[in-house]
Amino acid sequence: MKKHNHYDLVIIGAGINGAGIARDAALRGLKVLVVEQNDICSATSAWNSRLVHGGLRYLEHKELGLVRESLRERENLLRTASHLVHPLPLMIPIYASNRRGPTIVRMGMLAYDLLSYDKSLPRHRMLSRQQAAQKAAGLDQKQLKGAAQYYDAQVTFPERLTLEILLCARENGAEILTHTPVKRINLDETNSAVSGVRILNRATGEEEDIVSKCVVNVSGPWVDQVLTTSGHTLPRQIGGTRGSHIVVAPFSGAPQVALYAEAEDGRPYFTIPWNGLFLIGTTDLHHEEPPDSVHATEEEIDYLLNSTNRLLPSAQLERDSVLYSYAGVRPLPYVPAGQPGTITRRHIVHDHSPQITGLWSIIGGKLTTYRSLAEEAVNKVAAAQGWRLARCSTHHRPLPGARRHNARELEKRLCANYGLTSLAARRIVSIYGARSEDILELLSEAPELAENLSPETGAIKAELVFAMRYEMAANLTDALMRRTMVGLGPAAGLDALENAVATLCQHLNWDRHTAMGQADEFRQYVAHTLRTQDP
Ligand SMILES: Cc1cc2nc3c(=O)[nH]c(=O)nc-3n(C[C@H](O)[C@H](O)[C@H](O)COP(=O)(O)OP(=O)(O)OC[C@H]3O[C@@H](n4cnc5c(N)ncnc54)[C@H](O)[C@@H]3O)c2cc1C
Structure with a gap:
């Protein structure tokens, strides 16, 4: 649910870069709205090599600046997202x-x-x-x-990394709408300045105009598609x-x-x-x-x-x-000809002024450099608007799950206090870090939530309830693919479906028909996206 109609900054896309910009901007005091057509981290930010790396190969293309920036950010991530x-x-x-x-x-x-x-x-x-x-x-x-x-x-689950970046943004006032596509970039009466965006609420089918003088288009491979909704013919950005x-x-x-x-x-x-x-x-x-x-x-x-x-x-x-x-x-910059491997992996924060003022697009980038990209983007927006913002603090601020905890001690506590096996405790701590006990708190309301959700991964039912209640999962696919991470197990989450349906009905009061429908949608998603069956 959206609380307001006016924002300092609207961000289109909740991949890692959109999430990073939202967090940076919210921490520096801006009123931020993130609008995502599907789920958090459901596109490029999920379907990559999951490395937090300098990019050895970029040395061959003499991109020394990019390699140095990536290696510095690798170090930042090892510190501020130490559980992931x-x-x-x-x-x-x-x-x-x-x-x-x-x-x-x-x-x-x-x-x-x-x-x-x-x-x-x-x-x-x-x-x-x-x-x-x-x-x-x-x-x-x-x-x-x-x-x-x-x-x-390695970031085993960039899905969780992106989620935690957004959880931090939300803690600092950002609002996040998932399953809500941006249908149009709205311009003011001069037709050359942004006045906001038109969004579609998929649940109600209604469209609504959001007011903002600044829009950052972080829609990854969809950047050009989103730009066409402004009504202007803009040069192609993505190849x-x-x-x-x-x-x-x-x-x-x-x-x-x-x-x-x-x-x-x-x-x-x-x-x-x-x-x-x-x-x-x-x-x-x-x-x-x-x-x-x-x-x-x-x-x-x-x-x-x-x-x-x-x-x-x-x-x-x-x-x-x-x-x-x-x-x-890969949302790489468009170059009319050339080998894909030679196209730069450096990101560009593209300002569309003077054609359209108040509109920026993010082109390229890596998981590894999302934080520095976000800092640069917010600095550019602030400079253009004449805003004097607090300094960026994301390089030293841990993500929610990386806040002060000792992983081994926490695992022991989970075994002692909640009767988890050491394997189950290790899995939970490696995914949720300092937030692990928040999940297990759910057992005090229903001890059976300690039961297995997915035999192949060892996930427990409480994780599904936690995902739906506290982690912005809107449906079963969001919860299995990008919260509990069961969807990336050896059985691609299909082993969890029966237990998931029972849990949704028993603990979230879903009717069986709806829960079964969601299970079918998940099966279709997996067949289409992960190609578990021959096409
Ligand atoms: C094969 C591959 C391997 C890679 N390996 C690595 C690696 O190992 N390490 C590394 O650092 N980087 C890697 N990368 C690069 C990295 O994954 C991407 O640069 C990064 O994830 C891009 O993130 P993004 O947020 O810009 O885009 P995305 O993650 O694609 O996010 C864009 C979001 O915008 C949303 N959107 C689109 N249109 C609309 C609309 N109209 N309204 C609302 N929302 C909309 C989409 O649904 C999507 O969620 C790899 C990339 C690929 C493809």
């Missing part, structure tokens, strides 16, 4: 046939260490052939010359490229560390231990189709399977080994 972002050891195996030989890899590693001189993670190490084979025994040994070992970081991933169960020869290796065509790609499974990707292909219909194609899936079987011969992965796949569209 963890160090990730990686290895680059070097083969005689590789495009990048030992000297180039070593130079890249040295530059990476230099650009992260103030990091908390260990420096790189070059490994001999024997050391590399020992560390990752499944690697193809033929032509293996050695390897580089280094550290980056999206599709990146796909596959998810497989642990396999024969699977590495203990993440591998960053050359695929069959020489492109670097990742094999990453993730969420008890393996995340393998990505591809990088021009994507001209609507962003809504994006999915991993059979060719991309084959490419990732073949590359992995070549790198780790005992894996013998087949099409049936793929538990699910997903794809996202």
Whole structure:
């Protein structure tokens, strides 16, 4: 429910960048509204490689500034989202046939260490052939010359990171409307200045005008589509490229560390231990189709399977080994020609004045740099409006789940006070951090909420109730995919449906017909987005 009609700032899109801008602006005293057509973190911010990284590959394109900024933000995230972002050891195996030989890899590693001189993670190490084979025994040994070992970081669930950024924004007064598309950017009588946006309330079918002199269009791959609603013909901003991933169960020869290796065509790609499974990707292909219909194609899936079987011969992965796949569209700046891999990953905060004043679009960016992007965007808006705002504080302010707590102590307390197994306690603390006990408080009202929601992931029923009551989940798909994280388990959340329906009826007073309808919608979502069945 929206409380007001006038805002200092309206943000279109609740991906990580929209969330970051909302938090920064709210913390600096602005009255903020976020409008999202679907759910929080339901697009590009979810369908990526889940790395918080400097971007070693950008060194090849001499984007030293971007790498330095990313490495600094990696450090910030390890500190301010410590329950969600963890160090990730990686290895680059070097083969005689590789495009990048030992000297180039070593130079890249040295530059990476230099650009992260103030990091908390260990420096790189070059490994001999024997050391590399020992560390990752499944690697193809033929032509293996050695390897580089280094550290980056992983955010297992960017969905939770984005949610927590918005929870903090909400604590500081921001309002967030999900499942509410922006239908139009409204202009004033001069037709050259923003006067607000028109939104559609999907639940009621009614449209409403929101008043604001500042609108930031953070709609990712939809940026151009949103701009056309202003009625102006504006230059194309986005040249999206599709990146796909596959998810497989642990396999024969699977590495203990993440591998960053050359695929069959020489492109670097990742094999990453993730969420008890393996995340393998990505591809990088021009994507001209609507962003809504994006999915991993059979060719991309084959490419990732073949590359992995070549790198780790005992894996013998087949099409049936793929538990699910997903794809996202990188909202990169439009360039009329060129290889997708060479397009800059740097973000642009584009001011549409003088054609339209009060309107900015965000182009490009990475998960890793969402905070610095947000700071820059709010500074630019404030400068244009002549606002004197408080200084940005997000670089040192922990997210709600990262506030003062000791994870091991908390796990012990959950076991002692709520009878959780240590595995269940560890899972809850790793997802909710300092907020874990808020979920378990629900057991005092209904002890049966400690029962299993999803056998495959170990999630409990209380998490579903918590998601619906306190974490802005509007339906079962939001709760399973982007709150409890059950949807990214080995069974893609389908193992939870029966328990979920019972929980919704018993504890949230849903009627069975509605709950069953939501379960069907979830099945369709999973089949469409994660391609659990052959298309
Ligand atoms: C394959 C791939 C791998 C990647 N890997 C990494 C990585 O490992 N590390 C990293 O740092 N970065 C990575 N990235 C980049 C990163 O994921 C993106 O840059 C970032 O998520 C973009 O976030 P965003 O908020 O700008 O866009 P999005 O997350 O796409 O959010 C835009 C939101 O706007 C909403 N919206 C659209 N139209 C409207 C409308 N009319 N009204 C209301 N809302 C609307 C959409 O529903 C969506 O939720 C990767 C990207 C891809 C595609």
